[in-house]
Amino acid sequence: MRILFSGTPAYGHLLPLLPLERAARLSGHTTAFLTHASLGGVVAPATVHTAGATLEDTLGEFQRRTGKNAATDMSPATAGEFFGGTRLDLGADDALTAARDFAPDLVIAETADFLGPLVASQLGVPWASHGVGIALESPLAEAMWATAADRAAERGITLARPSATVDPWPDCLQRDDWEPSADRITIRPQAHASEAGTDWQAPSFPGREHLPRVLVTLGTIIDDADALSRIVASLAGQDVNVVVALPPSSETETLPVGGSGVHVTGFVPMGLLLQGVDAVVSSGGAGTVLSVLGAGVPMVIWPMGLDKPLNAERTAALGAAEVIGSADEAGEAVARVLRQPSFRTAAEAASRNIAAMTPVPEVLSLLTERRG
Secondary structure, eight states, X not given: OXXXXXXXXXXXXXXXXXXXXXXXXXXXXXXXXXXXXXXXXXXXXXXXXXXXXXXXXXXXXXXXXXXXXXXXXXXXXXXXXXXXXXXXXXXXXXXHHHHHHHOXXXXXXXXXXXXXXXXXXXXXXXXXXXXXXXXXXXHHHHHHHHHHHHHHHHTTOOOOOOSEEEEXXXXXXXXXXXXXXXXXXXXXXXXXXXXXXXXXXXXXOTTOTTSOEEEEEOTTTOOOHHHHHHHHXXXXXXXXXXXXXXXXXXXXXXXXXXXXXXXXXXXXXXXXXXXXXXXXXXXXXXXXXXXXXXXXXXXXXXXXXXXXXXXXXXXXXXXXXXXXXXXXXXXXXXXXXHHOHHHHHHHHHHHHHHHTSOOHHHHHHHHHHHTO
């Protein structure tokens, strides 16, 4: 079978698709990604069929058209026009050409991507939606769909509904009023691990090995050296070792921080970063939250925009995280999380819930069985 994976050109939108793509490729299916070529290294060794602009250029075009910043505005109108409108406008022609050349039997598109659904609808093949975080609220999802459907209709295409919804977000983290869709298939999320491998080794912190280890990361999108430095400064008063992970966009692997208990690294797959970690300080991105809870590690979350406040709220409601309002609060919050066993107990309970979700190979079988 030929399976086309489609996603917004951003780490947080593509990384959740990789376990399923790799399982499909290893099972003998022919796979490819429909996204921008700038993310080719993220999805390698899968082939990339370029469609549309980079995320930065799409944001710029959207702001030129509307005067709004889609990177900070999560209103239904903005999200609908950005994902269902501008991105589709910039990528539809490339996507349709690429898809005709690849001739997929099945399309799997992340939840904010509408190029995948567009080409599946044009070619008359089934497609599945793949979540990247907490389920979108109805007004947001409906606005995105309605805008994309209008844009598709302008090209003479009727946007078909998905045959299945693949969901990596565990029930325990959903909103209190959430109800699963009838076509939902859970998928066990996996912390990102490079298929090509890496020579990165966790730091040893000589003479300090007995101290707890704290990972500090703001995810793959936020590039804020000042915020990271302030978090590390706040942790300086605690007896901990600190590993600081910079985002992929960082031009250096240094910060204006130092000391025998601080190690700064460039982008490293989360599966490696979490080894030996006792607590994580993050901005609350969906991929980070799922990876950390999957490892049974408690968190301190400083939510920084978009879906992150909601992710933080739901994780705190489990008792697995403490939410802070500024970088300066990180040190004391980490001390409480390390001191109170209830945080780790809650994180480990969440880890068991995540482990009970449908394994990736089973999800692949379900999707390929449903394609007809």
